[in-house]
Amino acid sequence: MAVKVKPEECISCGACVSACPFGAIVMEDDKAFITDACTACGACLDVCPVGAIIREVEEKNIAMNKEDYKGVWVYIEQAGGQARNVGYELLSEGRKLADAMGQELAGVLIGDKVEQLTKEVFARGADKIYLVEGKEFTHYSTDAYTITLTDLIHTYKPAVILMGATNDGRDLGPRVACRVGTGLTADCTNLGIDEASGLVAWTRPAFGGNIMATILCPDHRPQMGTIRPNVFKRSAPDYSRSGEIVKVTCKVKAADIRTKLLELIRVGTESVNLEEAEIIVSGGRGMSKPESFALIEELANTLGGAVGASRAVVDAGWKPALYQVGQTGKTVGPKVYFACGISGAIQHLAGMSSSDIVIAINKDPEAPIFKIANYGIVGDVMDVIPALIDEIKKIKAAG
Amino acid sequence: MEIVVCVKQVPDTTEVKIDPVTNTLIRQGVPSIVNPFDKNALEAALQLREKYGGKVTVLSMGPLQSKEALKECLAMGADEAILMSDRAFGGSDTLATSHALASGLRKMGRVDIILCGKQAIDGDTAQVGPEIAEHLGITQVTYVSKINTIDNQVINVEREHEEGYEVIEAQLPVLLTVVKSINEPRYPTVKGTMKANRKEIPIWTVNDVEVNHDALGLKGSPTQVRRIFTPERRVQGEMIQADTAKEAAALLVKRLVEVKII
Numbered sequence: 140m141a142v143k144v145k146p147e148e149c150i151s152c153g154a155c156v157s158a159c160p161f162g163a164i165v166m167e168d169d170k171a172f173i174t175d176a177c178t179a180c181g182a183c184l185d186v187c188p189v190g191a192i193i194r195e196v197e198e199k200n201i202a203m204n205k206e207d208y209k210g211v212w213v214y215i216e217q218a219g220g221q222a223r224n225v226g227y228e229l230l231s232e233g234r235k236l237a238d239a240m241g242q243e244l245a246g247v248l249i250g251d252k253v254e255q256l257t258k259e260v261f262a263r264g265a266d267k268i269y270l271v272e273g274k275e276f277t278h279y280s281t282d283a284y285t286i287t288l289t290d291l292i293h294t295y296k297p298a299v300i301l302m303g304a305t306n307d308g309r310d311l312g313p314r315v316a317c318r319v320g321t322g323l324t325a326d327c328t329n330l331g332i333d334e335a336s337g338l339v340a341w342t343r344p345a346f347g348g349n350i351m352a353t354i355l356c357p358d359h360r361p362q363m364g365t366i367r368p369n370v371f372k373r374s375a376p377d378y379s380r381s382g383e384i385v386k387v388t389c390k391v392k393a394a395d396i397r398t399k400l401l402e403l404i405r406v407g408t409e410s411v412n413l414e415e416a417e418i419i420v421s422g423g424r425g426m427s428k429p430e431s432f433a434l435i436e437e438l439a440n441t442l443g444g445a446v447g448a449s450r451a452v453v454d455a456g457w458k459p460a461l462y463q464v465g466q467t468g469k470t471v472g473p474k475v476y477f478a479c480g481i482s483g484a485i486q487h488l489a490g491m492s493s494s495d496i497v498i499a500i501n502k503d504p505e506a507p508i509f510k511i512a513n514y515g516i517v518g519d520v521m522d523v524i525p526a527l528i529d530e531i532k533k534i535k536a537a538g
Numbered sequence: 539m540e541i542v543v544c545v546k547q548v549p550d551t552t553e554v555k556i557d558p559v560t561n562t563l564i565r566q567g568v569p570s571i572v573n574p575f576d577k578n579a580l581e582a583a584l585q586l587r588e589k590y591g592g593k594v595t596v597l598s599m600g601p602l603q604s605k606e607a608l609k610e611c612l613a614m615g616a617d618e619a620i621l622m623s624d625r626a627f628g629g630s631d632t633l634a635t636s637h638a639l640a641s642g643l644r645k646m647g648r649v650d651i652i653l654c655g656k657q658a659i660d661g662d663t664a665q666v667g668p669e670i671a672e673h674l675g676i677t678q679v680t681y682v683s684k685i686n687t688i689d690n691q692v693i694n695v696e697r698e699h700e701e702g703y704e705v706i707e708a709q710l711p712v713l714l715t716v717v718k719s720i721n722e723p724r725y726p727t728v729k730g731t732m733k734a735n736r737k738e739i740p741i742w743t744v745n746d747v748e749v750n751h752d753a754l755g756l757k758g759s760p761t762q763v764r765r766i767f768t769p770e771r772r773v774q775g776e777m778i779q780a781d782t783a784k785e786a787a788a789l790l791v792k793r794l795v796e797v798k799i800i
Contacts, residue, residue, distance in 0.1 A: 141629065158560070175625055179756050180763035305700060312668075323761070325662070347554065347659060350563060350766055350767065353767075358760065398707065402704070403705075404702045460719045469700075486552065514793055515777045526787035527787040530788050531791055
């Protein structure tokens with residue numbers, strides 16, 4: 140669907156030029172002209188006061204019978220037989236989509252000896268589980284998992300696939316989407332059903348979190364998306380639930396796997412596991428110097444939480460990239476998020492705004508972080524954090 | 539060693555602001571830059587060339603002004619630059635973009651290593667790299683934070699993941715996407731900039747590559763943007779007012795106890 144300007148109707152007001160998020164409209168000979176940078180998002184359609192911009196439907200040659208594709212699948216990512224939380228978060232959201240579509244919800248479980256996870260996958264909402272087991276899946280590899288997921292798609296034809304936007308999910312998703320020849324929307328933070336078409340409406344941040352885009356995949360199946368961990372809540376497990384387990388034989392041969400995992404190095408301790416943490420204490424440039432980061436760690440320890448960092452801190456080399464929260468770092472959704480000396484650039488907010496409670500400490504009362512904070516303290520982190528640690532210790536000792 | 543780095547010219551999204559009145563992006567005055575992660579990819583390529591010899595080519599797809607980004611890459615030390623630019627490529631989503639870039643890579647003949655940034659900062663999809671690898675049918679390793687060795691056509695790299703790192707070996711040819719921590723990209727030298735200004739950047743149109751025209755542009759893009767909007771911001775909470783840090787801390791802790799966080 141291309142967006143076109145009807146030059147004879149254009150009144151040269153320029154409203155579309157400033158409304159275009161992609162800078163794809165220029166004024167040429169006093170008429171709006173749409174350049175190659177256009178993504179057909181349609182933002183200009185709404186602002187044109189005279190309706191001179193239209194969406195043209197293009198013919199597509201797609202040999203895909205959409206009616207054959209049914210059901211919502213959730214890819215249950217696991218490592219070493221442990222499912223990541225994001226799979227359960229997606230089952231809870233996938234349940235809503237499946238119900239709205241009147242179709243079944245299936246979990247896809249690929250791994251070595253992972254059958255013990257089926258109970259939990261049913262309890263979290265799946266009607267059915269596709270289970271593929273084999274020693275080829277002991278560790279994640281692009282090749283083994285792509286072959287298997289593609290094979291499942293070709294055989295069982297799902298309408299929708301949800302995957303976690305983890306490093307492995309973002310490695311596997313595009314490879315599978317490309318092999319199947321379908322669309323994939325990355326890093327979604329919201330899902331719904333587009334009322335007009337009944338398609339899944341995938342919403343994701345773009346331009347560093349400055350804008351949100353809702354994306355559809357109208358003519359290709361399955362409709363695929365990766366979803367950021369921690370944006371949806373897991374629903375409470377219901378262990379009375381069960382369903383059909385479809386065991387599928389592993390078709391991967393050892394020679395198909397072209398990468399060899401030599402070593403797995405775990406870094407740091409639990410404190411790095413930001414995705415699963417309930418309390419996160421993050422520090423930013425306002426901590427002034429790397430040594431003062433010890434205060435962040437002490438506050439995190441006192442609260443039993445994990446340590447995070449802003450991009451500025453990671454760029455300055457105070458903390459490794461694994462600690463980075465934000466658009467290009469990790470997305471977190473703890474119960475409590477402490478932002479200490481973090482100004483709250485939009486890129487940072489994109490990684491933590493689904494936290495239940497945000498507490499901001501910053502000496503600049505104008506810092507944007509205060510706009511999204513539930514509790515804010517204007518003050519020097521070097522004074523406030525030690526005082527906080529004292530107070531919390533007092534309460535804990537008394538409690 | 540034939541190395542190709544895929545780069546994208548992007549608006550500097552850290553400079554993008556939202557107009558509070560119209561709620562639209564203010565693009566005016568926002569500089570176009572080489573996607574920062576792609577600079578890490580180029581730096582990695584240049585370091586490989588220094589160690590193992592060979593040639594580094596940068597490849598981009600985009601409007602003609604993307605030449606500026608390629609010039610910067612040449613100034614940093616790339617040997618060649620090629621721009622794929624054609625109206626037919628416009629409006630491509632990740633699948634169509636990777637189809638086009640893969641056709642350009644095929645035209646180049648032998649390529650041992652393709653390097654990409656982990657994602658572009660305007661779209662943040664992280665999909666074009668893996669999709670190029672799939673179109674070409676080659677091995678991929680994403681989120682590479684270190685390239686250890688290349689020995690006998692086998693590359694040994696470290697891949698970042700949630701809990702730490704994986705050490706992975708793969709036979710060339712391979713496509714790697716790299717993270718920021720892999721290196722510190724060098725700055726262009728004066729000599730490099732002068733050389734870059736003299737260097738011809740070939741433009742490949744849709745007629746210069748073997749592509750399926752139906753798989754390009756909006757027509758070849760399975761995903762379609764339906765709506766663009768500005769994210770909601772949360773309502774302002776409570777600012778804790780106190781004369782000293784100690785009092786403020788005590789008040790905050792009291793609130794946290796009330797809502798059962800402590």
